[in-house]
Amino acid sequence: MSKLRLLFEKDGPARYISHLDLMRTFQRLFLRGGMFIKHSKGFHPHPVMSIVLPLPVGQSSCCELLDFETEQELDCAVLPALLNEGCPEGLRVLEAYEAARPVRELAYVAAEAVLDYDGGVPGGAGARLTELFARPVLIVQKKTKHKDLADVDIIPLIREISFEERADEIAARLVVSAQNPGLNPILIGAAIEKELPAYRPDFISVRRTALLDAAGGVFR
Amino acid sequence: MDKRLERILPRVQKPARYVGGEYRQVVKDKAEVDVRFAFCFPDTYEIGMSNLGVRILYGMMNEMPGVWCERVFAPWPDMEEEMRRADIPLYALESGDAVGAFDMIGFSLGYEMAFTNVLNMLDLAHIPLHAAERTELTPIVLAGGTACYNPEPLADFIDLFSLGDGEDVTAELIALYRKGKAEGWSKGQFLRAAAELDGVYVPSLYDVTYHDDGTVAAITPRDGVRPTVTKRIVQDMDRAYFPVKTIVPSTEIVNDRVTLELFRGCIRGCRFCQAGYVYRPVRNRSKDLLVRYGIESLQDSGYQEMTLSSLSTSDYPPLNDLCDGLMDYCEEKKIHLSLPSLRADNFSMELQQRLARGRKVGLTFAPEAGSQRLRDVINKNLTEDDLLQSCRIAFEGGWNAVKLYFMLGLPTETDEDIVDIAKIAAHVVHTWREYAQDKRRGVTVTVSTSWFVPKPHTAFQWEAQITKEEYERRVQLLRDSIRTKSVSYKWHDSDTSFLEAVLSRGDRRLGRVLETAWRKGAKMDAWQDYYRLETWQDAFSACGLDPAFYANRVRTKDEVLPWSVISSGVSTAFLWRERERAYQGVTTPDCRGQCSGCGANRLVEGGKCDV
Numbered sequence: 001m002s003k004l005r006l007l008f009e010k011d012g013p014a015r016y017i018s019h020l021d022l023m024r025t026f027q028r029l030f031l032r033g034g035m036f037i038k039h040s041k042g043f044h045p046h047p048v049m050s051i052v053l054p055l056p057v058g059q060s061s062c063c064e065l066l067d068f069e070t071e072q073e074l075d076c077a078v079l080p081a082l083l084n085e086g087c088p089e090g091l092r093v094l095e096a097y098e099a100a101r102p103v104r105e106l107a108y109v110a111a112e113a114v115l116d117y118d119g120g121v122p123g124g125a126g127a128r129l130t131e132l133f134a135r136p137v138l139i140v141q142k143k144t145k146h147k148d149l150a151d152v153d154i155i156p157l158i159r160e161i162s163f164e165e166r167a168d169e170i171a172a173r174l175v176v177s178a179q180n181p182g183l184n185p186i187l188i189g190a191a192i193e194k195e196l197p198a199y200r201p202d203f204i205s206v207r208r209t210a211l212l213d214a215a216g217g218v219f220r
Numbered sequence: 221m222d223k224r225l226e227r228i229l230p231r232v233q234k235p236a237r238y239v240g241g242e243y244r245q246v247v248k249d250k251a252e253v254d255v256r257f258a259f260c261f262p263d264t265y266e267i268g269m270s271n272l273g274v275r276i277l278y279g280m281m282n283e284m285p286g287v288w289c290e291r292v293f294a295p296w297p298d299m300e301e302e303m304r305r306a307d308i309p310l311y312a313l314e315s316g317d318a319v320g321a322f323d324m325i326g327f328s329l330g331y332e333m334a335f336t337n338v339l340n341m342l343d344l345a346h347i348p349l350h351a352a353e354r355t356e357l358t359p360i361v362l363a364g365g366t367a368c369y370n371p372e373p374l375a376d377f378i379d380l381f382s383l384g385d386g387e388d389v390t391a392e393l394i395a396l397y398r399k400g401k402a403e404g405w406s407k408g409q410f411l412r413a414a415a416e417l418d419g420v421y422v423p424s425l426y427d428v429t430y431h432d433d434g435t436v437a438a439i440t441p442r443d444g445v446r447p448t449v450t451k452r453i454v455q456d457m458d459r460a461y462f463p464v465k466t467i468v469p470s471t472e473i474v475n476d477r478v479t480l481e482l483f484r485g486c487i488r489g490c491r492f493c494q495a496g497y498v499y500r501p502v503r504n505r506s507k508d509l510l511v512r513y514g515i516e517s518l519q520d521s522g523y524q525e526m527t528l529s530s531l532s533t534s535d536y537p538p539l540n541d542l543c544d545g546l547m548d549y550c551e552e553k554k555i556h557l558s559l560p561s562l563r564a565d566n567f568s569m570e571l572q573q574r575l576a577r578g579r580k581v582g583l584t585f586a587p588e589a590g591s592q593r594l595r596d597v598i599n600k601n602l603t604e605d606d607l608l609q610s611c612r613i614a615f616e617g618g619w620n621a622v623k624l625y626f627m628l629g630l631p632t633e634t635d636e637d638i639v640d641i642a643k644i645a646a647h648v649v650h651t652w653r654e655y656a657q658d659k660r661r662g663v664t665v666t667v668s669t670s671w672f673v674p675k676p677h678t679a680f681q682w683e684a685q686i687t688k689e690e691y692e693r694r695v696q697l698l699r700d701s702i703r704t705k706s707v708s709y710k711w712h713d714s715d716t717s718f719l720e721a722v723l724s725r726g727d728r729r730l731g732r733v734l735e736t737a738w739r740k741g742a743k744m745d746a747w748q749d750y751y752r753l754e755t756w757q758d759a760f761s762a763c764g765l766d767p768a769f770y771a772n773r774v775r776t777k778d779e780v781l782p783w784s785v786i787s788s789g790v791s792t793a794f795l796w797r798e799r800e801r802a803y804q805g806v807t808t809p810d811c812r813g814q815c816s817g818c819g820a821n822r823l824v825e826g827g828k829c830d831v
Contacts, residue, residue, distance in 0.1 A: 012221070012241060013221070013236075013239035013240055013241030013470075014241065014470070016229060016235040016236040016238075016239050017236050017470045017471065018234075018236065018471070020472075021236060021470055021471045021472060022470075024472070025470050027522070027524075028243075028468060028521065028522030028523065029522065030522070031519075031522035031523075031524070031553070032243075032519070032520065032521070032522040034519075036553070039554070045554065057230075057235065058229060058230045058235065086243055086522065087243065088241050088242050088243045088468075088470045089240075089241030089242075089245075090241055202227075203226075203227050205226070
């Protein structure tokens with residue numbers, strides 16, 4: 001019996017699968033592939049698996065991780081292809097390997113946020129946004145687990161941020177804190193809306209590009 | 221994905237419902253498709269994807285070369301609002317293409333409360349509501365499903381109705397459409413030809429006239445079309461399409477499991493039950509085939525739960541053997557088998573216990589009426605002894621919760637019958653006291669009552685629904701009669717059952733009422749959050765019609781019923797005979813015991829039912 005980790009991609013329509021639904025989807029993926037993963041003991045056994053860092057609904061990612069344990073020996077080399085046969089559109093397993101590194105070593109998330117401006121990017125936006133996120137304190141409202149709003153200073157949670165102006169959009173590249181507490185990159189939109197309403201984008205789409213450890217190396 | 225759609229999705233609840241892409245959805249190359257079918261379910265994704273009929277027809281149509289069937293569901297009002305604001309027309313999940321661009325638009329209609337959603341979906345698709353306003357061959361708007369056994373309230377909006385099992389007739393309709401499209405037929409030509417197909421009702425080819433009192437004077441076929449349309453059936457369930465490889469939603473739906481259809485029809489003949497009559501005759505699927513379908517479906521889907529589905533699962537002759545055949549696989553893979561629609565008899569209970577294996581899900585029995593007299597009236601051949609015996613086995617086996625379903629307002633019901641409901645519940649509690657193994661956790665007996673809705677094509681199609689005031693009085697009487705703390709009582713909200721009674725036996729004039737109510741905001745009427753009786757009352761007054769005329773009036777034997785143009789294969793003479801026997805309190809044996817000559821056997825090749 002071994003602890004395994006899957007590296008997978010979540011994009012297209014699969015972006016809208018919520019965390020709980022994604023867990024259910026993976027349970028079925030294993031069964032479709034004829035694999036039986038380890039179940040908890042007790043009266044209502046459920047499969048033992050966990051998604052290392054749940055991705056907010058609507059965001060895409062090429063670096064999701066899922067940990068699970070198996071009852072039988074599985075060949076990691078063939079596992080991705082086997083699972084991908086049963087995947088919904090947009091979900092793709094890239095790699096399977098032994099889960100060597102503990103999840104607590106995951107420290108940062110790299111992401112790209114694309115800010116759409118339907119009427120063209122307002123002049124000087126890149127510079128203004130760079131200034132905004134260079135402030136010592138930047139308070140935004142964030143939904144808590146209890147569904148109410150709390151004020152959070154996001155500056156300590158942002159390790160790196162840069163902006164690149166394009167035709168009708170600005171691409172923001174961020175490295176943010178992953179956990180305890182983490183930052184949802186989409187919250188930069190809330191900060192812009194609050195502090196620089198004239199630079200409010202019409203839409204923000206977020207793609208997670210890498211999971212990093214404390215030293216900035218890839219966590220996998 | 222459409223950029224506009226991408227922008228609204230973060231603001232709506234459960235966006236996974238609106239994007240498609242699920243495992244086993246069918247995507248075809250448009251260049252190789254000449255008939256595009258938008259399969260519309262007039263309720264939410266979670267409800268529609270739980271419907272086996274949708275899965276059967278979806279799979280069957282997509283196996284036809286050149287045909288691409290896609291799914292369309294009613295958006296929840298938050299999504300609808302966003303779609304209207306962003307000017308996104310109703311679209312199909314697989315391609316994302318607007319429904320207006322499809323060749324055929326088919327609605328699955330299982331219940332009357334979804335009628336306004338049909339109008340709303342046509343409107344969202346930018347398709348003219350009235351059949352008469354759609355003058356071209358494309359798109360053809362059709363509907364099928366149990367609610368179409370009285371299609372008249374929707375006659376103004378739907379081009380044609382398909383009655384009965386859809387497998388064969390859908391294929392025939394598609395073939396006919398393809399021919400018409402290739403030969404440049406007009407819509408009129410197509411509909412006239414479609415009316416020649418068995419099981420197809422084209423409402424525009426029938427004129428309805430009314431007496432001064434509002435009852436139907438005559439339904440006159442035009443242009444030589446047949447006077448009565450008889451439903452279609454699948455002759456051989458072993459050769460019928462079964463969706464082994466079917467879509468597995470990526471988000472949780474209501475019926476989130478494999479559904480294995482054991483048989484169609486029902487041998488019982490409960491006189492209130494529309495399904496029991498309109499799905500006749502009984503046609504079983506063979507046990508070995510079911511075992512194979514069941515295991516293959518579980519393997520393909522990855523589901524860990526399977527429902528053995530039918531109108532009365534304990535009436536499937538080889539049920540024990542079927543369960544044996546599935547048990548090894550299910551035990552090994554930790555798959556839970558569930559058997560709804562079991563009768564409250566010993567056999568069922570023993571089976572239930574075997575399957576439960578420690579998992580004690582709730583037990584539900586439906587005696588329907590409190591007294592033996594009234595159960596005989598409705599031909600529910602279940603005695604209180606049967607019920608108590610089943611409860612005893614359950615309690616001995618460790619169950620400690622039982623739900624009991626009843627109807628209030630059944631024909632001939634008296635106050636005594638209602639008080640007897642409370643007595644049955646008390647007897648169940650008593651049985652628990654006597655036989656329960658472990659009394660520490662107590663017992664919960666839940667009594668639920670609904671307001672009886674007389675349905676077309678049943679023995680009670682001529683009956684009046686009791687009024688709202690009377691229903692509420694009977695609810696109060698039952699509340700007062702229940703004295704045991706262990707018994708809790710839930711009653712169905714009265715207003716929806718009233719509208720259901722109106723729509724299910726309505727005539728063509730209700731089309732105007734439907735449209736008026738929808739324009740005043742009625743939609744999602746099956747959902748308590750959205751249903752508003754006042755909207756409907758306003759619509760009725762605006763149209764000068766009285767809903768009580770439809771709900772609370774007794775029909776005479778010689779009245780022309782609006783749905784008499786449709787035949788379920790069961791003869792009206794038989795239904796009337798059943799009504800008379802009901803009033804005499806005489807039961808009718810089930811089809812296995814003795815044939816009662818309902819007429820449905822004439823639908824079967826060879827004229828003999830598979831009982």
